[in-house]
Amino acid sequence: MVIYGVYIVSKSGGLIFNHDHNVPKIEVEKSFNFPLNIKLNYENKKVVVAFGQKDGIHVGHILTAVNGNAITGRELEDGRDILEMLEQPENFPITLKFSRAKMTTNEKIFLASMFYPLFAIASQLSPEPRCSGIEILEADTFRLYCFQTLTGIKFMIVAEPSQPGMEILLKRVYDLYADYALKNPFYALEMPIRCELFETNLQTLLETVEKSGISNV
Amino acid sequence: KMVVLRINSELFTLTYGSLVAQLLQDYENVEDVNKQLERMGYNIGIRLIEDFLARTGSGRCYDFRDTAEKIQSGFKIFLGITPSITNWSPGGDEFSLCFETNPLTEFVELPDNYSNLKYCNILPGVLRGACEMVQMEIACWFVQDQLKNDNVTELRVKYSLYRCL
Numbered sequence: 001m002v003i004y005g006v007y008i009v010s011k012s013g014g015l016i017f018n019h020d021h022n023v024p025k026i027e028v029e030k031s032f033n034f035p036l037n038i039k040l041n042y043e044n045k046k047v048v049v050a051f052g053q054k055d056g057i058h059v060g061h062i063l064t065a066v067n068g069n070a071i072t073g074r075e076l077e078d079g080r081d082i083l084e085m086l087e088q089p090e091n092f093p094i095t096l097k098f099s100r101a102k103m104t105t106n107e108k109i110f111l112a113s114m115f116y117p118l119f120a121i122a123s124q125l126s127p128e129p130r131c132s133g134i135e136i137l138e139a140d141t142f143r144l145y146c147f148q149t150l151t152g153i154k155f156m157i158v159a160e161p162s163q164p165g166m167e168i169l170l171k172r173v174y175d176l177y178a179d180y181a182l183k184n185p186f187y188a189l190e191m192p193i194r195c196e197l198f199e200t201n202l203q204t205l206l207e208t209v210e211k212s213g214i215s216n217v
Numbered sequence: 218k219m220v221v222l223r224i225n226s227e228l229f230t231l232t233y234g235s236l237v238a239q240l241l242q243d244y245e246n247v248e249d250v251n252k253q254l255e256r257m258g259y260n261i262g263i264r265l266i267e268d269f270l271a272r273t274g275s276g277r278c279y280d281f282r283d284t285a286e287k288i289q290s291g292f293k294i295f296l297g298i299t300p301s302i303t304n305w306s307p308g309g310d311e312f313s314l315c316f317e318t319n320p321l322t323e324f325v326e327l328p329d330n331y332s333n334l335k336y337c338n339i340l341p342g343v344l345r346g347a348c349e350m351v352q353m354e355i356a357c358w359f360v361q362d363q364l365k366n367d368n369v370t371e372l373r374v375k376y377s378l379y380r381c382l
Contacts, residue, residue, distance in 0.1 A: 150270055150277055151350040171274065178271040182264040189263065 001210050003166075004142060004158040006173060006202065007112060010190050011152035015112035017193040018105075021206050027064075027099040028056045034092040040083065045073050047082060049098065057098045065097035119146065119154070135167075145170055153177075165214025169205075172217055176201050226297060226320045233321050237336060247333045254335070258342020259349075266347035269294065277351070281376050284353070285312050288344060288374070296320055300372070310376040313360070315369045327364045336364055340372060354378040 002024075008017035038052035040063065047063040065071060066082060074082050085091050103111075115134075123133040137144040138161065145157045147170035155170050155177070180198035181187050187195055208217055240250045269275075269291050278284045285302045292314075293299050300314040321337050341357035348355045356375045361367035 149267065151266060153267075171271070174267070174271045178267040182267050 001163055002160045003163060003169075003206050003210060004160075006206070007108070007156040007158075008173075008177065008193065009112050009116060009154040009156065012190065013113050013116035014190070015109045016191065017198075018108050018112075019199065019202060021203075022210070025099070026056075026061075027097065028061075029065075029095060029097040030055060030057065031093050031095045034089040036086050040086070042074050042083060046101065047071070047074055048101075058100075060101065061098040062101045063096060064099050067095050068097075115146075115154075115156070119148070147171065147174065149174060165209070168214050169209055169217075172205055173202065176205065227323070230320055230323045233339070234325065237334075241331070241334070247331060251333075251335045251338045254338035255342040255345075258339035258344075259346035260342075261339070262343040262346020262348075263350050265295070265343060266350045269347070270351075278353070281309055281312070284348070284376075285314075285374070288314065291347070304371075304373075312374055314372040314374065316363075316372070317369060319363065319370050322364055322370075325364060332365070335359055336362070337370070344372075344374065 003021045004023055005021050006017070006019045007015060010016045038054070038057065039050045041048050041050040049057060049059050049061045049063075051059065053059050063071065063082065066076060066085070069076055071077075071082060076082060076085075086094070119133040123131040133148060134146050137146070141161070142158050143161045143163070143166070145159065145166040147155045147167070149155070155173050157166050157170060157173070159166055176198060177193075180201055181193050181195050182189075184195050184197070187193065205217060237250070237254070240253055241247070244250050244253065272294065273287075273290065275287055278287065289300060289302060298316065298318060298320060300316045302312055303315050304311075304313040306312070319337065321340075325336060327334065327336065337359070341359070344357045345355055354377045356377050358373055359371065360373050361369055361371035363370045
C-alpha cells in the first residue's frame with residue numbers, strides 16, 4: 001500500500017503543487033575492477049547506466065558518487081571528468097554509487113504540463129459527448145488517478161496499482177485545498193501553493209489512508 | 218474528517234457591519250462603496266465556489282433552474298437561510314431570490330443620507346464570482362430591499378453567457 005505522490009495542476013495547466021509522499025529510495029554502492037563491466041552514458045546532465053544490469057544496479061539508474069564523493073553532472077568536485085577517469089586502469093579498484101533517478105522540480109513541471117493536453121485530447125477523442133477526460137491512467141508499476149473539478153483544477157495521485165479508494169482520497173484532497181489553500185488570504189489563485197497548513201494536513205491524510213485505509217478519513 | 222465549526226451569526230453580522238461602516242469612512246462616495254463591496258464579494262466568490270463544490274460534490278449545471286437550486290443550497294450552507302426562488306422570466310434565464318430574513322441586515326437601520334447604499338452588495342459579487350469559476354456569466358442586482366422599506370429583499374439573477382469548456 002503505497003501512495004507515491006500528489007500533484008495539483010491549475011486551470012491554465014501549470015503545476016501549482018507537488019508532494020512526493022512515499023517513494024522508496026534505492027541506492028547501491030559497489031566496488032569495481034578494471035575494466036568496468038557496465039556501460040555508462042552521459043545524457044541530460046547525468047551519468048546513466050546504459051547496459052549491463054546486475055546486483056541491483058538497473059539500466060536507467062544514475063551514478064551519484066565515486067569513492068564516496070558526490071558528483072555533479074559528469075564531474076567530481078575537484079573538476080575531474082568521471083567518464084575519462086573510468087577509462088584509466090590506475091583509478092581502479094573504484095567504488096561507484098548508483099541510485100534511481102529522481103525527478104527534479106523542472107521535470108515535474110514539464111510532465112504536468114504534458115498531461116494537460118493529453119487530458120484535453122482524451123476528452124476530444126471520446127465517442128460520447130461531454131467526456132470527463134482521463135480519470136485513471138494505468139501502468140504496470142503505478143496508477144495515476146486524476147480528478148478535475150468543475151472549476152478546471154486537476155488533482156492527481158500516483159499510487160501503487162493495488163491501492164484502493166484513491167477516487168475518494170482525491171475528493172478529500174480537494175476538501176483540504178478548498179480549506180487550507182483558498183481560505184488562506186495570502187494565497188493568490190493560480191499560483192504555486194506554499195501553505196504549510198495545507199501540506200501538514202495532506203501529509204496526515206495520506207499517512208492515515210496508507211495505515212488504516214480510506215474508510216477512516 | 219473535517220469538523221465544520223458553526224459560529225453565531227451575530228458575530229458575522231457585526232463583522233460585516235463594521236466592514237461596511239469602515240468603507241463608508243474610507244470612500245465618501247456611496248457609489249464607490251457599492252462598487253467595493255461587489256468587488257470584495259467577487260473575490261470571495263471565486264474562492265468560495267471550491268468550498269461549495271468540495272462539500273456538496275455537485276455536478277455541472279445544464280439548466281438555469283439547476284443553477285437556481287444550487288445557489289439556494291449555497292445560501293443554506295454558508296448563511297443558514299433558504300431564500301425562495303421566484304419570478305422566473307418567461308425565457309427561463311432570469312429569476313429572483315427572495316429573502317424574508319437576512320442575517321447581514323439583522324440590526325441595521327439605513328440613515329437617510331445613505332439611501333443609495335446597497336448594504337448587502339457583497340452578495341451579488343459572491344454569486345458572480347462563484348458562477349464565473351464554473352464557466353457561467355451572470356448579472357446580479359437588488360430590486361427590493363427591506364432596508365429601504367420593501368416587504369422582502371429581492372435579488373435578481375440573470376444568465377448572460379455560458380462558456381463551453
